[in-house]
Amino acid sequence: MKIKRSSKCTLKFATESKKQRLYEIMNEYSRVVNIFIDMFWENDFVAGQLTKDLYAIPASGLSARMRQCAAREALGMVNGAKEAKSTKPRHTGKKCIWSSQVVGLESGRNHFDLWLKIHSTGTGDSFYIPLKQHFHFNQYADWNWATSIIVHREYIQISFEKEVGQKSTSPYALGIDVGINSLLTASNKSWFGDQIKALINKIKRKKQHSKAYKRAKKELSYYLHRIVKIFFNQLPKEVGLIVVERLKSLKKGKGKRSKGFRKTLSHWNYRELLKVIQMRAEENRVRFRTVNPAKTSQTCPVPTCSHTQRENRVGKVFQCLRCGYSDDADYVGSLNILTRFLTGQYGAGFKAFHEFLSGK
């Protein structure tokens, strides 16, 4: 299985004159694409017919490679429009799909980590735009770069690919509870990320939107990524599926927010965390499912009891007020999340991983 990711990189670090030069190139490129579109619209072309002689037709100062890109993009747009039976497309110059023959990334010196290099002109000189390599970007160090970069007016979009092999076919599922005592608690009685509360409190102490506030938020974000990575590195190979709580809709969340995590960690952070877990699951060939989060922390996990009452949970401890069962509250949450999936519509065929462990 091949997986793909894309990452955006802002162009805001370019000077005004560099931006203007980029826009001039994009405008000229767009003009050439439209000439090709006119040519291809009248006659049916296939990719094999795109030849050097054909690239040379539009009068332009653009390099031969740039024209080649323009022809390819034009053909893609024309064939797409013909298939969809829509009208003749126009290239607006707002985004350009440039192949690795005309754009490249080069690591730089100084303050800026990365440069976008554009070979635009026929004379062979290159034009550089500074990019600031961001954290998400570094995650793709061992991935393959896709063969093209999509250049927008304000940012570029780079795609990465990786071959990860087949998805796991193991039927064993693991439930995961997200919390502030430990970021992740899994239904095989494992806990990950005990610094989460301290990091959240650090953000709360900063003045909102100040530099220190932003820095603390970034630190939390790094932490989420790091803990999820550790979680998957330690995930037993028999686990074929993980289950987490779905994100509550913002509307529903307002006014009756559940205790704990979502009260202290923003909606945004939870969404980011879910996304990171989902992406890492995919990279590790593990299936990923979500369940409705309602009352998973208040329900007794003993199958013959299932008593649900808010007072069953007091801080870190769960103690059932009907049958007396007691354990770590986050662990109980992870069991309930797993049970909700296994007993639900899509749970057939899956088994609890802790049953595998206990030899059942």
Ligand SMILES: [Zn+2]
């Ligand atoms: Zn009970």
